[in-house]
Amino acid sequence: xxxxxxxxxxxxxxxxxxxxxxxxxxxxxxxxxxxxxxxxxxxxxxxxxxxxxxxxxxxxxxxxxxxxxxxxxxxxxxxxxxxxxxxxxxxxxxxxxxxxxxxxxxxxxxxxxxxxxxxxxxxxxxxxxxxxxxxxxxxxxxxxxxxxxxxxxxxxxxxxxxxxxxxxxxxxxxxxxxxxxxxxxxxxxxxxxxxxxxxxxxxxxxxxxxxxxxxxxxxxxxxxxxxxxxxxxxxxxxxxxxxxxxxxxxxxxxxxxxxxxxxxxxxxxxxxxxxxxxxxxxxxxxxxxxxxxxxxxxxxxxxxxxxxxxxxxxxxxxxxxxxxxxxxxxxxxxxxxxxxxxxxxxxxxxxxxxxxxxxxxxxxxxxxxxxxxxxxxxxxxx
Amino acid sequence: xxxxxxxxxxxxxxxxxxxxxxxxxxxxxxxxxxxxxxxxxxxxxxxxxxxxxxxxxxxxxxxxxxxxxxxxxxxxxxxxxxxxxxxxxxxxxxxxxxxxxxxxxxxxxxxxxxxxxxxxxxxxxxxxxxxxxxxxxxxxxxxxxxxxxxxxxxxxxxxxxxxxxxxxxxxxxxxxxxxxxxxxxxxxxxxxxxxxxxxxxxxxxxxxxxxxxxxxxxxxxxxxxxxxxxxxxxxxxxxxxxxxxxxxxxxxxxxxxxxxxxxxxxxxxxxxxxxxxxxxxxxxxxxxxxxxxxxxxxxxxxxxxxxxxxxxxxxxxxxxxxxxxxxxxxxxxxxxxxxxxxxxxxxxxxxxxxxxxxxxxxxxxxxxxxxxxxxxxxxxxx
Numbered sequence: 001x002x003x004x005x006x007x008x009x010x011x012x013x014x015x016x017x018x019x020x021x022x023x024x025x026x027x028x029x030x031x032x033x034x035x036x037x038x039x040x041x042x043x044x045x046x047x048x049x050x051x052x053x054x055x056x057x058x059x060x061x062x063x064x065x066x067x068x069x070x071x072x073x074x075x076x077x078x079x080x081x082x083x084x085x086x087x088x089x090x091x092x093x094x095x096x097x098x099x100x101x102x103x104x105x106x107x108x109x110x111x112x113x114x115x116x117x118x119x120x121x122x123x124x125x126x127x128x129x130x131x132x133x134x135x136x137x138x139x140x141x142x143x144x145x146x147x148x149x150x151x152x153x154x155x156x157x158x159x160x161x162x163x164x165x166x167x168x169x170x171x172x173x174x175x176x177x178x179x180x181x182x183x184x185x186x187x188x189x190x191x192x193x194x195x196x197x198x199x200x201x202x203x204x205x206x207x208x209x210x211x212x213x214x215x216x217x218x219x220x221x222x223x224x225x226x227x228x229x230x231x232x233x234x235x236x237x238x239x240x241x242x243x244x245x246x247x248x249x250x251x252x253x254x255x256x257x258x259x260x261x262x263x264x265x266x267x268x269x270x271x272x273x274x275x276x277x278x279x280x281x282x283x284x285x286x287x288x289x290x291x292x293x294x295x296x297x298x299x300x301x302x303x304x305x306x307x308x309x310x311x312x313x314x315x316x317x318x319x320x321x322x323x324x325x326x327x328x329x330x331x332x333x334x335x336x337x338x339x340x341x342x343x344x345x346x347x348x349x350x351x352x353x354x355x356x357x358x359x360x361x362x363x364x365x366x367x368x369x370x371x372x373x374x375x376x377x378x379x380x381x382x
Numbered sequence: 383x384x385x386x387x388x389x390x391x392x393x394x395x396x397x398x399x400x401x402x403x404x405x406x407x408x409x410x411x412x413x414x415x416x417x418x419x420x421x422x423x424x425x426x427x428x429x430x431x432x433x434x435x436x437x438x439x440x441x442x443x444x445x446x447x448x449x450x451x452x453x454x455x456x457x458x459x460x461x462x463x464x465x466x467x468x469x470x471x472x473x474x475x476x477x478x479x480x481x482x483x484x485x486x487x488x489x490x491x492x493x494x495x496x497x498x499x500x501x502x503x504x505x506x507x508x509x510x511x512x513x514x515x516x517x518x519x520x521x522x523x524x525x526x527x528x529x530x531x532x533x534x535x536x537x538x539x540x541x542x543x544x545x546x547x548x549x550x551x552x553x554x555x556x557x558x559x560x561x562x563x564x565x566x567x568x569x570x571x572x573x574x575x576x577x578x579x580x581x582x583x584x585x586x587x588x589x590x591x592x593x594x595x596x597x598x599x600x601x602x603x604x605x606x607x608x609x610x611x612x613x614x615x616x617x618x619x620x621x622x623x624x625x626x627x628x629x630x631x632x633x634x635x636x637x638x639x640x641x642x643x644x645x646x647x648x649x650x651x652x653x654x655x656x657x658x659x660x661x662x663x664x665x666x667x668x669x670x671x672x673x674x675x676x677x678x679x680x681x682x683x684x685x686x687x688x689x690x691x692x693x694x695x696x697x698x699x700x701x702x703x704x705x706x707x708x709x710x711x712x713x714x715x716x717x718x719x720x721x722x723x724x725x726x727x728x729x730x731x732x733x734x735x736x737x738x739x740x741x742x743x744x745x746x747x748x749x750x751x752x753x754x755x756x757x758x759x760x761x762x763x764x
Contacts, residue, residue, distance in 0.1 A: 045711075045715045048718075049715065050695070050718065052699075073682075081701070089699045089704070317433070317434075325455045331426075332430040333427045337432070
């Protein structure tokens, strides 16, 4: 890894279209063109895909989950192996979350304190403790290009008082993370995370507190946690425009193609979600003509490619009939081809968004996909 | 598919080394260099591998299972889709078995008669009937380059009288297959199958009867069905040299690298086995240094490639430590990388055998691998 300390972390906006931004972010492993979608490589592998598949799909940056990597193979091992990039043979940028989201999903097996959060491994029940300092150290061992602060992700439906207290804790943890990881140490950037549930004043309070800390970017956490789409979009459009303009904005764990376009229209630059890979394994595929449930009998004899506009190996090589056969026969190849296609679709969507912003036609692109993925056409499922 | 009827089915031996033969077989989808190993694509997919992986591994010909393809997606569908080659986007040769071996494995749900064999689907229990004519028709629909006759594969331990009666039935079925599929119809070759259990005189009788029928090649069936390795090798060395010299010899369902080398030394030209792909999924990998159980803790920190002599993507790209992590974490990528490696190993072994025969050093190659895979080194497991 060689990088220029003078440009590291630089975020340059080269075009805007309404609130949508076209930019680029300099990381230690290369420049990321935004808006961008980041495939999720939970355990050091984007499920069913190898680095060559990700390259072919046009992936610029992938995500690793600190919680999972800490438990297996262990961040100590990753450090000895020269970090996750070298271990997984992925030499482009990596973003790691803080592990907070996973730990707070383990509702019954965690204990929260000012210092951090105690939890039990979902593998073997063993006890572990994540403090802000600990998750910085783990992410240092992983060697990701973009690290995330430890935050408390409050459950959907949390009341005002709990949410208010929680966001203050998240701010205190954010300061401790910054202190534990001085700016650009090891060439690793650090992003803060906005919380505040579904209370606009609390979201603003969180943002004001975080903005005083010297982060390389800011994320919106705590959305897509069970709320309705109108609720999510309402908060997204309220908070995104208030976020610092000169650093990247990252909407965590979101979402569908329409969610991503909505986020871009609100001024968000970065997205990640397990949706394309998880849905691929369930046979739900995203195409330029809408969603396809490849297991459906209507595709049994369908000689046409899954998506005639898609450049991926699956679409170039096979018919829907064959993809359906692989899915029905539960062939392992089905997982790879479906995942490759969906990841290609999401990355193509991000590329189209970048081009549309440059050309001042982002609203038209979004309207096009709103039509393609209209609930009447896709059965209303995500 | 375009082929020259004048050369179709031509088998040319270009070198010999002891009983080992270096040859080439002309099929409608290309020339197969022998000796060759054929990866098994049970349901129209070599498990976890795409055609591009098979190309990269050096596969010349793959096998499809008539029983499985008949049940799913159905040979009628395959016929409508232009055959298995087009359906699966594999434009090199394909060999199909007759389905007999699978049906005779369904011990409790089959009924044997002169006309054929009745069985129930392992999917849904539905009743089906395979006659010699039916399996020819199915394989015509599949469009394989090499078809196999329907045979009764007698269980290990079958007595002399049963085996004698059975081989006569197999011969009568072989004649009916030849009649139902005239020579080179649709450009499809047809192989006979030698049976006779573990009785040398019955094996010879079967061979004498089959040799009177005009087949494009002859297979040894009914080995590797539960007997000891010395028993198998004894029968192999007895029968292979008695088979017609001017057509290819195929040892069905065999086997380990040492079994394949033993077969080649007895004059066999073609092999297939699920071993490399099945073992790959269990984490057992074949390398130029012997077998590797990638799940073992000793590989946790091993930075070296799985096999420094292997040209496959897995060996070129990843460490044993990462391959172990993928296996332990049950990542889908593990299946692909392990399968790609094992198939590459088996195809490299076949290529090395071809070169060694050409250069008159096959015995040395076999001795080398007997040392590499000596039971003391690999724990004695297959």
